[in-house]
Amino acid sequence: MEITEDVFFRFHPSTTKVKDEICIFCYSNTKITREHVLPKWLFEKSTKTLFISSVNKQTQTYNKAVIPTCSACNNSILSHIENHIIQVIHRLGKAKVYRDDDLSDIVRWMEILDYKLQVYDCRRKYIKYGNSEYDYNWGIFPVAMMRHFIDMDPFKAHDFLRRSQRRITVKAKTDRLNSLVVFNTAKPHFNFFIQPDEYIFVSLPMFKFAFFYFLKKKYNHHIEASEEALFIMEKVFNS
Numbered sequence: 001m002e003i004t005e006d007v008f009f010r011f012h013p014s015t016t017k018v019k020d021e022i023c024i025f026c027y028s029n030t031k032i033t034r035e036h037v038l039p040k041w042l043f044e045k046s047t048k049t050l051f052i053s054s055v056n057k058q059t060q061t062y063n064k065a066v067i068p069t070c071s072a073c074n075n076s077i078l079s080h081i082e083n084h085i086i087q088v089i090h091r092l093g094k095a096k097v098y099r100d101d102d103l104s105d106i107v108r109w110m111e112i113l114d115y116k117l118q119v120y121d122c123r124r125k126y127i128k129y130g131n132s133e134y135d136y137n138w139g140i141f142p143v144a145m146m147r148h149f150i151d152m153d154p155f156k157a158h159d160f161l162r163r164s165q166r167r168i169t170v171k172a173k174t175d176r177l178n179s180l181v182v183f184n185t186a187k188p189h190f191n192f193f194i195q196p197d198e199y200i201f202v203s204l205p206m207f208k209f210a211f212f213y214f215l216k217k218k219y220n221h222h223i224e225a226s227e228e229a230l231f232i233m234e235k236v237f238n239s
């Protein structure tokens, strides 16, 4: 079985028997730890920070949003990436012109965030929409599947997850740089939204930066990506 299959079906209501948790990066089932979906430093240590799922409008504190990874992946690769990204962001803050290798690293990081978030949505139950009563028909289904409720294609969530996982295994990111938009922002708060298989937005208030990344769309000119990103941000923030 593939990693994404395990992730997708583990919390599906038709799954009756589950094996031990696996690491979502390497399939190991030894020394499984809880990895935060969104890293701590993004929130400047305010553990009560909430984020809202666009699917069911339920809020979640970031410190409860965790996914399984083995300690080998967690301590070596993942923590190394986080430390490296903090350095890269510091460098971007001082730079007049951004280096391509730094931007490639931000792309990699955005892809990992997207994957972790999709995994998390597969592990979380829908429960209900907004302030309504518990949804007896659909409450038991994973959020990731309910995202495709309207287009009646719940397995699209598995395709999305698989594509997301595949993206992080592609080494070279140079042809993806036009799809990354770096914004300078003075707004002093954390913000974040995602449309799986489409785009992801993260602001880092302590660095006065925000990143918008189109996960698969390609642009001949960077300005096209930034115009589209601005258009989407305006829609999201005013909804």
Ligand SMILES: [Zn+2]
Pocket (backbone or CB within 6 Å): 023, 024, 025, 026, 027, 028, 069, 070, 071, 072, 073, 074
């Ligand atoms: Zn692992």
